[in-house]
Amino acid sequence: MTDPLANSYYAATAHEWPVHADIEGEYACDVAVIGGGFTGLSAALACAERGFSVILVEAEKVGFGASGRNGGQLIPGLRWSASELEAEFGHERAAALFGLCWRDNRVKTRIAKHGIDCDLKVGHLEAAWTPKDFDAMRREAEYLSKRYGYETDVISKAEMGAHIASPLYHGGIHDTQGGHFHPLNYAIGLAKAAEAAGVRILQGQRANWILDSNAGELFLSESTIEARYFIDATDSWIGDIEPDLGRYTVPIMNYNIATAPLTNADALLPSDAAVADSRFVLNYFRLSADKRLIFGGGERYSQTPPRDIAVFVRPFMAQVFPQIADAKIDYGWGGAVAVTMNRLPHIGRRGNIFYAHGFSGHGALVTTLAGELIAEAMAGTAERFDVLANLPSQPFPGGKWLRRPLATLGLLWYALRDRLG
Known part of the structure; x- marks a missing residue:
């Protein structure tokens, strides 16, 4: 398909990765994975490491969806x-979730294990939009230290200049467990590791539906795959294959820009940390390896992209960094983020079908973990998988036609609260 959001810095700087031409025939394996993003790739790799035969199907190319388009922010924890x-x-139960989602950084582990070249940097800063937000951050940092022995750095408003050259923020929390990376190159690195482990990756094959029976079968555009287990890792597209699961998320469109390389890049973000602020409709930004500012700001509840993404995002960047308000913008792109009602991921199992979706903009770290936990559960050890699978979830109200309009009204209310302070 022609992608109107393809003017991506990540796509322009991605490592080479072939598009495999297998499009016809019948296949058989232990595990069929649908979706070539972080969740599907990490699940396929972990399953292959456990001795399963695995075929992964991707309708477009590896990393085509949110995994290859996101802001590259590695934020520990959940929403x-x-x-x-x-x-x-x-x-x-909270301690079990904390151990998995804050302490167990599987992304760093995979990068180190497979030598993935994806510009990994250490450090994430949550920046307080209001004094009230900073007070809440400070209390949470104290709580993490006392309750879990998890140390973060509380940054006062006066100290923020060591991290960000903007007067807007009232302090923040810096976490060295977080960081940032080139997400598409990470996805390609996972794909290469998966292939080396024996996974067969079929790109350009759209999954249509799963016949869930004792002899499960996945029907593609021009072929079929018979498998013992299936993993649906299609996130924003999950409703295309499993309509009932699609009721648990709505897609929110996010947009990013990348400036031309900046001579003052290091002065803008002296600690080279990724930054996300505390607003409901947040700004998030970081430096690329070649000293561009990658900036995400604003969101839209229509899936029709703005006519000019750079024009749409630039005012948000200029508000944070007026000193580069007129900087040349080389790239503008976007994509859909699947959001759940409560902003917690929706993970589980139905018979021989496993699924994980709805990471709600907080998935760059947790998706790799989710894929590996699915592989653990498939191999017979479900304790850690159940920690995430037992998170509460409920479908959005309104049915097929009203679900998205009703969700949009709620999200617009929270966005209005941002503007009202």
């Missing part, structure tokens, strides 16, 4: 804070 998780679920 809920650790204190919110404990208040809702109790200490034992």
Whole structure:
């Protein structure tokens, strides 16, 4: 398909990766994976490492969706804070979630194990949009230290200049467990590791539906795959294959720009940390390896992209960094983020079909973990998988036709609260 959002810095600087031409025939394997993003690739790789025969199907190219388009921000945890998780679920369950989603950085592990060249940098800064937000961050940092022995750096407003050359923020939290990377090159690195482990990757094959029976079968455009297990890792497109699962998310369109290389890049972000602010409709930004500012700002609830993405995002960048308001912008791109009702991922199993989706903009780290936990569960050890699979979830109200309009109204309300302060 022609992609109107393809003017991506990541696509322009991606490592070479062939598009395989297998498009016809019948296949058989232990595990069929649908989706060539972080979740599907990490699941396929982990399954192959456990001795399963695996075929991965991707309708476009590896990393085509959110995995290859996101802001490259590696943010530890989930959209809920650790204190919110404990208040809702109790200490034992919250501690299990914390161990998986904050401490267990599987992305760093995979990068190191397979020598993936993806411009990995250390450090993530959550920047407080209001003094109230900073007070909440400071309390959470103290909670993490006392309750979990997890140390972060509390950055006062006066100290923020060591991280970001912008007067807008009232302090922040710097976490060295987080960081940033080139997401498409990470996806390609996972794909190469998966192929080396024996995974067969079929690109340009659209999955249509799964016949879920004792002899499960996945029907593609021009071929079929018979398998014992299936993993649906299609995120924003999951409703195309499993309509019932599609009721649990709505797609939100996010847009990014990349400037031309900047002579003052290091002055803008002196610590080279990735930054995301505390607004509901947040700004998020970082430096690329070649000293561009990659900036994401604003979101749209229509899937029709703006006529000019650079024009749409530039005002958000200029608000944060007025000193580069007129900087040349070389790339502008976007894509859909699948968001759940409660902003927690929706992960589970139905018979011989495993699924993981709805990471709600917080998935660059957790998706790799989710794929590996699916492989663990498939091999017979489901304890860690169940920690995430037991997170509460509910479908959006409104059915097929009203689900997205009703969700949009709710999201617009939270966006309005940002503007009202």
